Amino acid sequence: MASRFNALKADTHWQQVWDESQTFAARDDSPKPRSYVLEMFPYPSGKIHMGHVRNYTMGDVLARFRRMTGHEVLHPMGWDAFGMPAENAAMEKKVHPGEWTRQNIAAMKAQLKRLGFALDWSRELATCDPSYYGHEQSLFLDFYRAGLVYRKESAVNWDPVDMTVLANEQVIDGRGWRSGALVEKRKLSQWFLRITRFADELLAGLGSLEHWPDKVRLMQENWIGKSQGLQFRFALSDGESVEVFTTRPDTIFGASFVAVAADHPIAQALASRDPAAAAFIERCKQGGTTAAELETQEKLGYDTGLTAAHPLGAGELPVYIANFVLMEYGTGAVFGVPAHDQRDFEFASKYALPIRRVVADGERSDAAFDGTEAYTGPGHLVNSHFLDGLAVEEAKRIVIERAEREGWGQGSTVYRLRDWGVSRQRYWGTPIPIIHCSACGEVPVPREQLPVALPEDVSFDVPGNPLERHPSWKHVHCPQCGGAALRDTDTLDTFADSSWYFIRFASQPEDRPFDRAQAERWLPVGQYIGGVEHAILHLLYARFWTRALRHVGLIDLAEPFTGLFTQGMVTHETYKAADGRWLAPEEIGGGVELATGAPVMVGRVEKMSKSKKNTVDPAPIVDQYGADAVRWFMLSDSPPERDLEWSENGIEGAWRFVQRLWRLFDALGEGEAGKGADAALDRKLHQTIAGVAADVEALSFNKAVAKLYELVNAIEKAAPSASRDAAVRTLVQLVAPMVPHIAEEAWALLGGQGLVADAPWPKVEAALLVEDEVIVAIQVNGKLRDTLTLPKGLAREDVEAAALANDKVARLLEGRAPRKVIVVPDRLVNVVA
RNA sequence: GCGGACGUGGCGGAAUCGGUAGACGCUGGGGACUUAAAAUCCUCUGCCAUCGGCGUGCGGGUUCGAGUCCCGCCGUCCGCACCA
Numbered sequence A: 001m002a003s004r005f006n007a008l009k010a011d012t013h014w015q016q017v018w019d020e021s022q023t024f025a026a027r028d029d030s031p032k033p034r035s036y037v038l039e040m041f042p043y044p045s046g047k048i049h050m051g052h053v054r055n056y057t058m059g060d061v062l063a064r065f066r067r068m069t070g071h072e073v074l075h076p077m078g079w080d081a082f083g084m085p086a087e088n089a090a091m092e093k094k095v096h097p098g099e100w101t102r103q104n105i106a107a108m109k110a111q112l113k114r115l116g117f118a119l120d121w122s123r124e125l126a127t128c129d130p131s132y133y134g135h136e137q138s139l140f141l142d143f144y145r146a147g148l149v150y151r152k153e154s155a156v157n158w159d160p161v162d163m164t165v166l167a168n169e170q171v172i173d174g175r176g177w178r179s180g181a182l183v184e185k186r187k188l189s190q191w192f193l194r195i196t197r198f199a200d201e202l203l204a205g206l207g208s209l210e211h212w213p214d215k216v217r218l219m220q221e222n223w224i225g226k227s228q229g230l231q232f233r234f235a236l237s238d239g240e241s242v243e244v245f246t247t248r249p250d251t252i253f254g255a256s257f258v259a260v261a262a263d264h265p266i267a268q269a270l271a272s273r274d275p276a277a278a279a280f281i282e283r284c285k286q287g288g289t290t291a292a293e294l295e296t297q298e299k300l301g302y303d304t305g306l307t308a309a310h311p312l313g314a315g316e317l318p319v320y321i322a323n324f325v326l327m328e329y330g331t332g333a334v335f336g337v338p339a340h341d342q343r344d345f346e347f348a349s350k351y352a353l354p355i356r357r358v359v360a361d362g363e364r365s366d367a368a369f370d371g372t373e374a375y376t377g378p379g380h381l382v383n384s385h386f387l388d389g390l391a392v393e394e395a396k397r398i399v400i401e402r403a404e405r406e407g408w409g410q411g412s413t414v415y416r417l418r419d420w421g422v423s424r425q426r427y428w429g430t431p432i433p434i435i436h437c438s439a440c441g442e443v444p445v446p447r448e449q450l451p452v453a454l455p456e457d458v459s460f461d462v463p464g465n466p467l468e469r470h471p472s473w474k475h476v477h478c479p480q481c482g483g484a485a486l487r488d489t490d491t492l493d494t495f496a497d498s499s500w501y502f503i504r505f506a507s508q509p510e511d512r513p514f515d516r517a518q519a520e521r522w523l524p525v526g527q528y529i530g531g532v533e534h535a536i537l538h539l540l541y542a543r544f545w546t547r548a549l550r551h552v553g554l555i556d557l558a559e560p561f562t563g564l565f566t567q568g569m570v571t572h573e574t575y576k577a578a579d580g581r582w583l584a585p586e587e588i589g590g591g592v593e594l595a596t597g598a599p600v601m602v603g604r605v606e607k608m609s610k611s612k613k614n615t616v617d618p619a620p621i622v623d624q625y626g627a628d629a630v631r632w633f634m635l636s637d638s639p640p641e642r643d644l645e646w647s648e649n650g651i652e653g654a655w656r657f658v659q660r661l662w663r664l665f666d667a668l669g670e671g672e673a674g675k676g677a678d679a680a681l682d683r684k685l686h687q688t689i690a691g692v693a694a695d696v697e698a699l700s701f702n703k704a705v706a707k708l709y710e711l712v713n714a715i716e717k718a719a720p721s722a723s724r725d726a727a728v729r730t731l732v733q734l735v736a737p738m739v740p741h742i743a744e745e746a747w748a749l750l751g752g753q754g755l756v757a758d759a760p761w762p763k764v765e766a767a768l769l770v771e772d773e774v775i776v777a778i779q780v781n782g783k784l785r786d787t788l789t790l791p792k793g794l795a796r797e798d799v800e801a802a803a804l805a806n807d808k809v810a811r812l813l814e815g816r817a818p819r820k821v822i823v824v825p826d827r828l829v830n831v832v833a
Numbered sequence B: 001g002c003g004g005a006c007g008u009g010g011c012g013g014a015a016u017c018g019g020u021a022g023a024c025g026c027u028g029g030g031g032a033c034u035u036a037a038a039a040u041c042c043u044c045u046g047c048c049a050u051c052g053g054c055g056u057g058c059g060g061g062u063u064c065g066a067g068u069c070c071c072g073c074c075g076u077c078c079g080c081a082c083c084a
Helices: A007-020 A050-068 A084-093 A097-114 A130-145 A194-207 A215-224 A249-254 A265-271 A275-286 A289-297 A342-351 A393-405 A499-504 A516-523 A537-551 A618-626 A629-636 A647-672 A677-695 A702-716 A722-735 A738-750 A796-804 A807-813
Strands: A034-039 A072-075 A149-159 A164-166 A184-193 A226-236 A241-246 A256-262 A301-309 A316-322 A333-336 A410-414 A434-437 A441-444 A476-477 A485-488 A526-531 A565-566 A571-574 A601-607 A773-780 A783-789 A820-824 A828-832
Touching: A007 A097, A007 A184, A007 A738, A034 A050, A034 A499, A034 A516, A050 A072, A050 A316, A050 A526, A050 A565, A050 A618, A050 A629, A050 A677, A084 A097, A097 A215, A097 A275, A097 A618, A130 A149, A130 A499, A149 A301, A164 A301, A184 A226, A194 A215, A194 A226, A194 A410, A194 A537, A215 A537, A215 A565, A226 A249, A241 A249, A241 A256, A241 A333, A249 A393, A265 A275, A265 A301, A275 A316, A289 A342, A301 A342, A301 A618, A316 A342, A316 A526, A333 A342, A393 A410, A499 A516, A499 A537, A565 A820, A618 A629, A618 A647, A629 A647, A629 A702, A629 A738, A647 A702, A647 A722, A647 A738, A677 A722, A722 A738, A773 A796, A783 A796, A783 A807, A796 A820, A796 A828
Parallel strands: A034 A072, A034 A526, A256 A316, A526 A565, A773 A828
Antiparallel strands: A149 A164, A149 A184, A226 A241, A226 A301, A226 A410, A256 A333, A301 A316, A434 A441, A434 A485, A476 A485, A571 A601, A773 A783, A820 A828
């Protein structure tokens, strides 16, 4: 009697078996080839969402597949456990951030286990654990001693109500995202990691990452933003000088003004004695920074009255304070060439400054520029004395050479990338292990005093940093002189925590961050999988941290992740009531809102988010359909890099497939053995073995799923035979990486040895991949007219003869001889009439 | 504005080297089984149509042959953004 597959029972049973036998623990001393498969570890927010399920399912299929193909697989999981939500929870719910975090970890761990992921839980780590962040402090101090860490005054977004620094992303329309208070720019002493020292390496390293998406490499390249040009000085009429940077030194004779940023020292100095200048600077700061505002904002300037002497003797240029010059980029000052830079053009037009052509655009070479916009294309130099006639690139080189020879400037490379500010005025993070002594200055905490642990007895009743106002924690003796000193009360940006966790997974000794030899055996991560939202920050910081570790001699590794895959989001329909309120799927039924009976508008399919109320909680779905159906749905249909729309029909379909599999497995267990061979099914089976393997390796799970459907369709249609029985047995192994619970159940039922999780991937018989007959397309003038089934490898003449003998071809030729016949062996014949 | 990706049935998508477009799944139609329903099974499902024709965003081109290559448009999405 056929039974239904009881997913709930099977899930629980096999998850327990895997757990007890430590099936997925990676062995450090294994002689097998190694494979490190990693998904970005989650923030323990409370419960897992569909995005996690999709992410971890993909990694899991690859990890399980690699085990079956003979690899020793490291597939660990941990928790990115520091961060603001824990402190927000502490303020709102009066619960300690640590307690809140640990409860969330426990809940989410249970949910991940419920999905049957092949994870090595023995290596689990949480970044909020002193046994993790203590080692991070020691790495920070290694970097400090190597000169990769420094402290400087820097402007930050300060929320005066919450009394904390906000990241740029947390400032919305000039206000704090939580408090709604107007954000102030404040100067604070902050710690910085010298990522810019590695800018060139990080840029060059992108070239070696062939298994990264081009998109991510390009985003990092743009973020690093390398520009080469000339940095040089203008002597000013007050006896001082101003340094400018340009990527277009070739246009130096087209300069008609110099402009400095509002917070440039020259502007600040002027403001202190000129109230109008001060007012102008104030006005510059008020400008919005959104795309639309920048687009429409007028170029404004304030004439300082100073003039700058052109270094090549081409007169005196007026010096302006301008709202479009950024202090953060280059030197905070530019020289304006209106004919060949659009901003300079707009500025010069407004203030009636000369616009002189120095690069000919095609036929135009006169100095009087009458265009309506700047010309930035290629050309040769004109109206430029000794540069006349030279191509742009040549002219750049010659001007730089001359500046260097004459000593007024030098060739220079400027990056958009800034050093990484890591100080956060918050409690729930890694304490910065530095002590401030009035006599000795900055003193690193001695290694034997690490970890600098967070105090547990803190309160969140009032805004601000609890570490700052804790009665005793910050008061210490200076490790050098023994005098009274203060701990740094800032904590590290949580991106520091996620910059090396993948190394700690590979090796976790108690007394140091990691064992070099062991870490080098596992790393780099061969396949890293996560969301594209981390394309820049996390992935750039982790690359930097790895290079910094190499710089201080802790590991011989340049790139942490050789393979990267960015998966798409999980989306869902949105629903709105007539008054614009978002409605959750469970609030509607039959096209109306259940509570009011009012009609519902179906909105766009969007990323699942709480604000749009279109989330679907995985937990009840897993309980209803079982882990395998959920996993199967996550892999079906949509290519993994694209968005996947959650749908009720989709999960139903996946569940039906699991039941179909079970009917095949169960019938084989019950029925009589089939006899005889089925050559066509044998061929299909072996094509599927090879095809699914290739698709999984390429992370093309949707294609692997389609091939498995085809095989199942073929098996179901096939008459009983020994081949059919063998195909069903092999199918168990083929689906095992994707739907492991039903696969274990079937493996046990059909008398398999041990666990299917430990079974090898089926062997492909190469001879069976080759078809002995082929279907050849018959075209006339490129249009398909018929197909012929012919023996594979038939000679060209015979194929051509068969095509010309075809009656449809004969009819279309109407007795004429073909002008030409194209034969593609085993594929097609095209008769050109 | 700069940079990038993408555009294939009612929907998600497949077509790996320029060689039979639409595999596979979903939705929908018809039928079988059932007292009935669910489940399951069979079958059809790009468009127009009688032969046949038309079809991969639009317009050109290369080719015996173009979803795939080239040129020019249109649209959607993503990243960055006054970067000198």
